[in-house]
Amino acid sequence: MICPVCNKDMFVIEYKRVELDYCHICKGAWFDAGEMELLLETAGLKDGTQAVHDVLKLPEAHTAEKKRRCPICGKNMKKVIIGGEKGVMIDACFQHHGLWFDGGEVADLMKIVSEQAGCKKETESEIMCFLKDVFQG
């Protein structure tokens, strides 16, 4: 998989049997739709296949940040804010291929998760908690 920011090869990190693609240059991470499905269904959430669909339902965020292209289909992705009002802005593929988290976004996200009281059994929360789990070190 090629990093949508640096255009360089990413490597894969597998944790708790779920994979992320990680760019060691910009520290961004790609969360594939299929992997998200595994994570959510392992957590006992009913329909993991809807994860990207749910995120895409969020309103388009107004920003000057450059559009990112999905590393799978190469099409422009949608910018949305997850994790509530003061959440982080991420990119979601309109074709449901997955979600992209910029390097800085992962760090912001970890801050938000640690401020919250634990993880809720709900799509966004599970995704953010998993990312924190992977990158906590």
Added chain:
Amino acid sequence: MGALLVFIGWFIGLVFAANGIAGLVIALIIWGIMTLVAYFQGDNILLSVAGAKKISPSDHQQLYDVVEEMKIASGLEKMPDIYIIDDPSLNAFATGRDPNHAAVSITSGLLQKLNRDELQGVIGHEISHIKHRDVLLMSMCSVLLGTIVILSFYASRMMMFGAIFGGGGGGGRRGSSKNSGGGGGAAIIILVLAILLMILAPLFAQLIYFAISRKREYLADASSALYTRYPAGLASALEKLEQSTTPVKNATQATAPMYIVNPFRNKLNVNNLTSTHPPLEERIRILRSMAGGAAYANYDQAYRQVKNTNSGIISPQSAAAAGTVGLRAAVAGGPVEPPVDDKVSRTRDVNDMMYRMNDYKTIECECGAKLKVPPSMQGSMIKCPRCGRAHQA
């Protein structure tokens, strides 16, 4: 069906003859070249465009076993090659001009999603396309379709040219450049005919093409039920295809150029089901209504029942020849795993196979994370993003 195709070809040829035989000859040469390319190179082109990788038994033992079982059940003499396509969408297809030069291809996405019974159902369907030489039939049909499209386009252009500049009856070369009063009416008739032909011939050809294609799909479903003796397996696989939201990666770019010369119809593809395949929901209902046996006769009966019709889909001869075949129970595969664990294992197995085939190296970090490194990054130091430990890749 064939007669209708020949008729269209003949009709276009007739119209062409009025304007000059050269166009017909050129079109026939095009058809000949396209047929030869489709016959000898079609599979290679298709497989390289689709980014397929040939696998050996050790790459994915279960898939190999399932293909071998279906090869034996169908009575094929030669084991088809097996290809994996690195694509998250759900798709499978058969290629090969005859049963001795055949291959089954499946996307990594579909391989991850299906359990053994479902995989067997899908492979049974594809093996039927090989066994019944559908690939050759459909590729010849699609070449013919492509030729008709080109022919009618070319023919109508020629006629319009002739009608506008030729002043009626004659072609451009023979006609005079000034319009005579009597030629006007004939010109309009020819123009109307040209437009009708341009619109109708390809549509007509396409309809016939789809009708043939649909019939072969029903037959492949019926054969899959027969080979596996478990129609519920394919039914359940089709249900997963129906629910899938993942579109085919680069579907248009990759497949559109192949359309004319290639049998890209013989596959289970959600995107194409509306046209070349019968509705998924109907195919599922037929398979689910099969009662009392897995023979062609049982499928035919279920087909009539679901379609509420008296005419079956399987010819009585082949139904009789296949005899009676009982249904089998679902495969009890060792200790029963919860479905989600099963799904996770399948995904990890298929992905790890893809990594092995692409020469990735796996590093197990002490923190519990596994790092899978592509060849381009091997030899450099990799920092585990979880714990920060450095590894030599």
